[in-house]
Amino acid sequence: MEESGVNVINLNQCDEEFIKYLEKFGAHSLKECIQCGKCASTCPMALAGLDFYIKRIIHAATLGLKEILLEDSSVWGCQSCNRCVEVCPMDIKPYEIIQAVRRAAVRDESCPANTYEGLRNLYKNGHAVFPKGFEERRKKVGLPEKPPTLTSHEELKKKFQEILKQTSLADVAPFKLD
C-alpha cells in the first residue's frame, strides 16, 4: 500500500482493463459490492490479522488498483473456506473475486515463488504439494516408495500432462510443458 514513502493511494492509477479482466474471469458482480463488511467479519484471514483481507481486496479491485493488489500477497492467503460466499448479502461471491485476482496475478507473473513450485509439481508429479525426500520416510513406516497416485503410473501421468497442455496452464506456466 506504500507509494514512494508517503502512505497516500493515488486514485488516478485506476486500471479499467484490470477491472474488466477480473469481471471476465470470475468477479462477475464485483462492482455491486456495497462494502458492508460481512465477509471480513467471518474471514479467517481477517481474523488472523492480514492487512489486505477480503473486503479491502474487493474495494481495491473495484477501484482498479492493480499494482497494489498484485504487489500484496494477501490473496494467496485465502484458505478457500467459502464462508464469505455463504454470508454475502449481495451475492457477489467474494471467493470468486479472490480467484479472479489470483488468475490476473498468474498472468502478470506476480505471484509468490512457491505458487510456481506448486504448479511445477502438479505438472511433473500430479501433486501440487510434493515434499522432498518423502520416499525415504514412506519406506521407514513400511509403505511403498511412491503413493498409489499419478506419480506411480507413468502412462496415466503422460495422459494427465496431455490434458494440462490443453488448459491455459500452457500460456501462463513459467516453465516448459514437456
Place this chain on the structure above:
Amino acid sequence: MIIATGFKPMSKDHFKEYSPQSPDVITSMEFERILSSTGPTGGELKRPSDGTKPKNIAMISCVGSRDERHHSYCSKVCCMYMLKHARILKEKYPYINLYLFFIDVRTAGKDFEEFYVYTKGLGAKIIRGGRVSSVDEKPNGKLRVRGFDVDLGSPVELEADLVVLATAIEPPDGVDELGRQFSATCGREGFLREVHTKLFPVETSAKGVLIAGCVQGPKDIPESIAQSRAAAASAASLIIPGKIKFEAIVSEVDKDKCSSCGVCVPLCPYNAIKLETYKDKEKAKIEAALCAGCGVCASACPSRAITFHGFTTEQILEQISALVEA
C-alpha cells in the same frame, strides 16, 4: 395561507478549502445545468475553464451539511442526486472516471438502495468515510483532491478535471422575515417550524398559516408533493365547513376597563389584537379565532382589563394561597 417558498442551494464561496475561485469547482446545481440539454452548453459536458471534456470527475457530498460551522442537519437529497448525476454521466460517457466521496451513503427508502447498487454497477467509484479535506489548483490546470478511503484504510489522492460540490439546502433569504409577518416561528436552522413533527406536520404556530416543501426543512420531490397535498387538505378543512372552532382558553377585553394604552397590540405573538373604536375611543379587541391562549396580553395589561379565560387573576391567586396553606 400556505407558505411554500422552496429552498436555496448554498454557494461554493463558503468553502475556501475547496478552491471556490477555480471555475472547474462547481456546485451540483451548476452541474445539473451543464448536463441539461437546455443549459448553457446545450447538454454537452465541458470544463467551464477551457471547454475541454473532463476525464476524471470528483463529486463531494455533505458540503455545508452535517457541519457545525454551517448546517448541522443532513440535506437529505444530496446522496441521491449525486448518484443520479453519476448515472446520467456513466450512461452517456462510460469512459469517464467518476469518484464519489461520501461520509456515508444515505439512500434510505423504497427503490433508492437499488438505484445506488445500479449506479455502482455502471462503474461509479464510491469512496466512503472520506469527506475531502482539500481541493487545490495545480499548475497544469487540474485539481488535486485529497480524501480518505475508510474501506482501503488509507488517505487517497486524485487529480481531477472537474470537482462537483453537493452543497447544502438552505432556507431561502428572508424566510424569517416572512414568517414574522405571518406570526409563524422559525426553528434554529432558519426553516419555518411545524407545530408538531408527527401530529401537525404542516401547521405553524399561526392559525391558518400552513407550510409545504423545503421551507419546513430539506426534502425531496415526492415528500414535497405529499406535504403540499397535506397542506391543501388542511386548508380545505378550515374553509369548507364555513365555521371555525376555536379553543375555550382565549383572552377577552373588558372594553369599559380598557385605558386605550395599546400595550397589548405589539405584544401579541399572533397578531390577534387590534384597536377599534368603542364609545368614541380606541379600545383593544382580541380576535378569538386568532388567539392561541398564551396569556401575554392578560399579564401585561396595566388596567387589568383583559381576562384570560381559565386562568383569571382570581383563579391564580386562589391556587397560590392553596399552595401556601398546604
